[in-house]
Amino acid sequence: MQRRGSKGEGAAGVTIVDIARQAGVSIKTVSRVINREEGVGAEARARIEDLIARLGYRPNVAARLLSSRRSYLIGVIFLRMGAYHYIGEIQAGAMRACRRAGYQLVVEQVGEGAAGPRETLIETLRAGRFDGLVLTPPVCDDPELLDIVESHGLAYVRIAPGGDFGRSPYVFMDDASAAREITDRLLDLGHRRIAFIDGPREHTAATRRRQGYLAALGARGVTPCADLIQSGDFESLSGFEVTERLLDLSHPPTAIFAANDGMAVGVLAAAAKRGLSVPGSLSVVGFDDSPVAASAWPRLTTVHQPVAEMAEAAADMLIDGFGDKRFRGRTLVRQLDFRVVDRASIAPPRKSASGL
Amino acid sequence: MQRRGSKGEGAAGVTIVDIARQAGVSIKTVSRVINREEGVGAEARARIEDLIARLGYRPNVAARLLSSRRSYLIGVIFLRMGAYHYIGEIQAGAMRACRRAGYQLVVEQVGEGAAGPRETLIETLRAGRFDGLVLTPPVCDDPELLDIVESHGLAYVRIAPGGDFGRSPYVFMDDASAAREITDRLLDLGHRRIAFIDGPREHTAATRRRQGYLAALGARGVTPCADLIQSGDFESLSGFEVTERLLDLSHPPTAIFAANDGMAVGVLAAAAKRGLSVPGSLSVVGFDDSPVAASAWPRLTTVHQPVAEMAEAAADMLIDGFGDKRFRGRTLVRQLDFRVVDRASIAPPRKSASGL
DNA sequence: AAACCGATAGACAACGTTGTCGTCGCATGA
DNA sequence: TCATGCGACGACAACGTTGTCTATCGGTTT
Numbered sequence: 001m002q003r004r005g006s007k008g009e010g011a012a013g014v015t016i017v018d019i020a021r022q023a024g025v026s027i028k029t030v031s032r033v034i035n036r037e038e039g040v041g042a043e044a045r046a047r048i049e050d051l052i053a054r055l056g057y058r059p060n061v062a063a064r065l066l067s068s069r070r071s072y073l074i075g076v077i078f079l080r081m082g083a084y085h086y087i088g089e090i091q092a093g094a095m096r097a098c099r100r101a102g103y104q105l106v107v108e109q110v111g112e113g114a115a116g117p118r119e120t121l122i123e124t125l126r127a128g129r130f131d132g133l134v135l136t137p138p139v140c141d142d143p144e145l146l147d148i149v150e151s152h153g154l155a156y157v158r159i160a161p162g163g164d165f166g167r168s169p170y171v172f173m174d175d176a177s178a179a180r181e182i183t184d185r186l187l188d189l190g191h192r193r194i195a196f197i198d199g200p201r202e203h204t205a206a207t208r209r210r211q212g213y214l215a216a217l218g219a220r221g222v223t224p225c226a227d228l229i230q231s232g233d234f235e236s237l238s239g240f241e242v243t244e245r246l247l248d249l250s251h252p253p254t255a256i257f258a259a260n261d262g263m264a265v266g267v268l269a270a271a272a273k274r275g276l277s278v279p280g281s282l283s284v285v286g287f288d289d290s291p292v293a294a295s296a297w298p299r300l301t302t303v304h305q306p307v308a309e310m311a312e313a314a315a316d317m318l319i320d321g322f323g324d325k326r327f328r329g330r331t332l333v334r335q336l337d338f339r340v341v342d343r344a345s346i347a348p349p350r351k352s353a354s355g356l
Numbered sequence: 357m358q359r360r361g362s363k364g365e366g367a368a369g370v371t372i373v374d375i376a377r378q379a380g381v382s383i384k385t386v387s388r389v390i391n392r393e394e395g396v397g398a399e400a401r402a403r404i405e406d407l408i409a410r411l412g413y414r415p416n417v418a419a420r421l422l423s424s425r426r427s428y429l430i431g432v433i434f435l436r437m438g439a440y441h442y443i444g445e446i447q448a449g450a451m452r453a454c455r456r457a458g459y460q461l462v463v464e465q466v467g468e469g470a471a472g473p474r475e476t477l478i479e480t481l482r483a484g485r486f487d488g489l490v491l492t493p494p495v496c497d498d499p500e501l502l503d504i505v506e507s508h509g510l511a512y513v514r515i516a517p518g519g520d521f522g523r524s525p526y527v528f529m530d531d532a533s534a535a536r537e538i539t540d541r542l543l544d545l546g547h548r549r550i551a552f553i554d555g556p557r558e559h560t561a562a563t564r565r566r567q568g569y570l571a572a573l574g575a576r577g578v579t580p581c582a583d584l585i586q587s588g589d590f591e592s593l594s595g596f597e598v599t600e601r602l603l604d605l606s607h608p609p610t611a612i613f614a615a616n617d618g619m620a621v622g623v624l625a626a627a628a629k630r631g632l633s634v635p636g637s638l639s640v641v642g643f644d645d646s647p648v649a650a651s652a653w654p655r656l657t658t659v660h661q662p663v664a665e666m667a668e669a670a671a672d673m674l675i676d677g678f679g680d681k682r683f684r685g686r687t688l689v690r691q692l693d694f695r696v697v698d699r700a701s702i703a704p705p706r707k708s709a710s711g712l
Numbered sequence: 713a714a715a716c717c718g719a720t721a722g723a724c725a726a727c728g729t730t731g732t733c734g735t736c737g738c739a740t741g742a
Numbered sequence: 743t744c745a746t747g748c749g750a751c752g753a754c755a756a757c758g759t760t761g762t763c764t765a766t767c768g769g770t771t772t
Contacts, residue, residue, distance in 0.1 A: 015728060026752045031730060039750055058482055062427070063728030065418035066757045070730095081444040081451075085647065088437040088444070095437075095465055104483070107463045109451055126414050127460070236651030262651060269653030272628050291441055292648050295592040295618045297625030371758060382722045387760060395720055419758030422727045426760095716771075723764080731756080740747075 014057045022055075023048045034059055061104075070322075071129040072103045074315055079117060079139050081109045085290045086307045087136075090159070093308030094134055097315035105315075106130065110139065121145055125152045132156060132318040134311060140170075141204070155321055157314040157332075162204030169317050169332035171310045175205050178303045178338040179212025179257075180219075182285050185301070185340065186255045187220050189348045191283060195228040195246050195253035197239055197263050206234075206259045209287060213257060228253055232263045239266025247274060254283065254349035261286035261293040264300055268345070279347035289341050299343040306336045370413040378411075379404045390415055417460075426678070427485040428459045430671055435473060435495050437465045441646050442663045443492075446515070449664030450490055453671035461671075462486065466495065477501055481508045488512060488674040490667060496526075497560070511677055513670040513688075518560030525673050525688035527666045531561050534659045534694040535568025535613075536575075538641050541657070541696065542611045543576050545704045547639060551584040551609035553598050553619050559590065562615045565643060569613060584609055588619045595622025603630060610639065610705035617642035617649040620656055624701070635703035645697050654700035662692045 016034075020027040025044055032040050033048045040048075051057070065071045076094055081087055091107065098105045108124045111117035117139070125148065133156040139145055140158035146167065149156050158170040186194050196213045199206025210229070217224050227249055232238035239258050243266065246253055258264035264286030271278050278284055278298055286293055289304035313334045321332070372390075376383040381400060388396050389404045396404075407413070421427045432450055437443055447463065454461045464480045467473035473495070481504065489512040495501055496514035502523065505512050514526040542550050552569045555562025566585070573580050583605055588594035595614050599622065602609055614620035620642030627634050634640055634654055642649055645660035669690050677688070 017728075027729080028731095028753085029751060032751085035730085041750060044750085056482070060422070060728050061483075061485060062418040062421035063757090064730075066416070066422055066759085067728075067730040069757085071418070081448045084444065085441065087447075088434075088440065091443075091463055092437045092465055092468065095463070096468070099479075102483070104462055105464075106460055107447055107451070108461075109448060112448065112452070126412070127417075127458070129417060240653075265648070265651040269651070272624075272653045275631065292651060295621055295648050296652075297592065297596070297621055297628070373758075383759080384722060384724095384761095385720085388721090391760085397720060400720085416758050419727090420760075422729085423758075423760040425727085714772085717769085719767090719769105721764100721766080724762090726761085727759090729757090731754105733753090733755105735752080736750085738748090740745105742743100742745090 014055045015060065016057070018055065019048060019051050019057055023051050065129060069129075071131050073106050073130050074098055074103050074132050074134065074318060075106045075108050075124075075130040076134045076136065076311070077121070077124075077139050078107070078109050078136055079111050081107075081112075084136075085292075086288075086305075089307040090134075090136060090311040093311030093313075094315040096308075097312045097319065101319045103131070103315075103319060110145070117142070117145060118148065121148050125149070125154070130154060131322060134159065134314045134318065136160075137162065137205075138202075141202075155318060157317050159310050159314050160205065165333075169321070171313045171317070171334045171336060173305055173310065173336050173338050175208035175338075176212035176215065178340070179209040179287070180216040181212075181338075182287070182301070182303055182340050183213045183216035183257060185342075186257065186283060186285065186346060187216060187222070189255075189283070189346060191255040191349050192222055193225070193228065193251065193253045193255070194222075195230065195256045197242050197256065197258040197267070198229065198231040199234045199259040199263075200231075203234065209259045232258070232266075234260050234262055236262045236266035236269070239263030240270045241266075243267045243270035247271075247276070255285070255346070256282065257285050257287075259287055261288045261290040261296075261300060261302055264302070264345075265292050265296050268296055268298075268300075279345050281350060283346040283349070285346060293341075293343070296345075298345045301343045301345045302341050304339040304341045306338065309336050370411045371416065372413070374411065375404060375407050375413055379407050421485060425485075427487050429462050429486050430454055430459050430488055430490065430674060431462045431464050431480075431486040432490045432492065432667070433477070433480075433495050434463070434465050434492055435467050437463075437468075440492075442661075445663040446490075446492060446667040449667030449669075450671040452664075453668045453675065457675045459487070459671075459675060466501070473498070473501060474504065477504050481505070481510070486510060487678060490515060490670045490674065492516075493518065493561075494558075511674060513673050513677075515666050515670050516561065521689075525677070527669045527673070527690045527692060529661055529666065529692050529694050531564035531694075532568035532571065534696070535565040535643070536572040537568075537694075538643070538657070538659055538696050539569045539572035539613060541698075542613065542639060542641065542702060543572060543578070545611075545639070545702060547611040547705050548578055549581070549584065549607065549609045549611070550578075551586065551602050551612045553595060553612065553614040553623070554585065554587040555590045555615040555619075556587075562590075565615045588614070588622075590616050590618055592618045592622035592625070595619030596626045597622075599623045599626035603627075603632070611641070611702065612638065613641050613643075615643055617644045617646045617652075617656060617658055620658070620701075621648050621652050624652055624654075624656075635701050637706060639702040639705070641702060649697070649699075652701075657699045657701045658697050660695040660697045662694065665692050 016027050016030050020030045095105050110120040135158045141162040160172050161170050230242045256267050267284050271282050276282050286300045286302040289302045293300040293302045372383045372386050376386045451461050466476040491514045497518040516528050517526050586598045588598050612623050623640050627638050632638050642656045642658040645658045649656040649658045
């Protein structure tokens, strides 16, 4: 039928048949070696492994899929990919895990264009054959989408889900502790009037960050002042506007903690507009360690989320799970550590304000 | 052999055989319809198409690949994915094209970890079966990597390559014209002492931007002053430092054009530090329309690169090319339009300076 | 009327692997 | 001595599609 593709490469096109013939065994035996199955003698195994290495043999993914229904494909699902800064890191992390285990990573985006997330997800799942899925926020917080995935009988791991924790394996970071720790930084410097800019309600991580903030204040006996807790929508403009209100207060804050970096940049902008130096006259911290945090001015003190590591762990859990009868009933959870990134946007409060 | 997977879904698992049986034709005829081949009567075709739609049949990717060597997989190759802000847009764009044509997008990263880009690329190409590749900078500017791709006989399209233009199809944006146009904005406002902050030498786009800047000055008869052309490294800190030097000049610039947004933010910071209002006392423009540009203060006037569109066009070219005997000898090029994003960081120069 | 044609369609093998089942040789225990 | 069991391995079908080759049919040309 088809001619053997005449690649410019020597090694390409080696099949299991070639190995079998040269090793003087059946293809089934070679298959057993590849898949680490029992029932192959030590010397035959050694001979075959040596040949595989020498000829640079790689199993044909398609044939494998066709025969065994395992695709060695893991999908990462995003909602509107352009919008999030962390997608590169997620992919990089997931890819590390995939490559280690001989898997490939397929990226999919749902909810772009005319069709809604539901439709595109169904379409995606039908078209591609995935062994498992890594679900990112906010996809992983939509019960309806989870239903769809489950109805396809697909294994999946969520990254930083907002709730419904019993439902599937997931990886997460302790937002509350991180928020508490970065608030402590401010407290340690002597700040007492610390404002908090919340995120949108549906973003449950923002809520956990607020709780951490409150816990830190509580632990030092600082009573949180309602005026100082304002809500934003994670966009920098909201950070800007809220800050204007905050600075107009009769007794303005000496430090502002924004629940994400985007809003923190807005805080910086509002301060710049008023000629208020940061961190001299106002300290600012963000959350996420997004790229803007590093290029903002001054460089933003923030919390680094181990995004790549979370994705790597998620993919690892998925791959390990495949051996395990597809997660049957087990619920796995992995927590990863955050890190406070000390940069240049915080300093002790000016005397006048700190005195009190 | 294997039992038919008992999916929770009705439609999954429909094969070409089911369609053929219900339509009362052979599987080959169905195959012809799917692949838009000739030789099927109108009514048979209609009947089959109807069945395909009703049963929600999707060709099995693996079987197709195995049989025809077309994988319907397009790879996008990045170098260190975490590092660039535009990767989400690139993927989103490429995915649009893929989805339209029934392809899937596989993301790959080279040069991460111990192994160099060379090794990981070879490994990647050997493991995955791609129909074609979209190469992003700086991968697409490494002749050695291009050699590897070519030696595998793979079709590829480059996005914004820096040189070696005859070598393959590519898509690009006219950096020079864009730089010229944004410089004209400044000139139109009356600025004559316009500084330019260059990028790192290996970044060929920076060079083209500088040429555009020079061309704009030349067209108005403004002689560029060597003092006003300084080099940076695309990081915001370098923008800050260069600006300090610039502002210390006996005859400082009234406007600064930074070759990317990151450095432009640094310019803004340096101005803020000196209490120089932007755009009142100093106009600033950047390039790229990266996320920081929109959230900086004041919001940065910059050039929007059609990143998503370029990726979409690249994937389209690839897919179209497959029909065409794999690009045999043809060199295709597509140019996409930039757009100057007018925001709040430029204004006419103060009288004292503009007079001259 | 014979020969030929193009349009339409089907039979069958092939792609490269894994799953199932069977066989062989040899050691073990009764 | 003979069944019994076990470890090592092979034969063969199956996965779902496409490529190649061949057959049928109605109409046109000679």
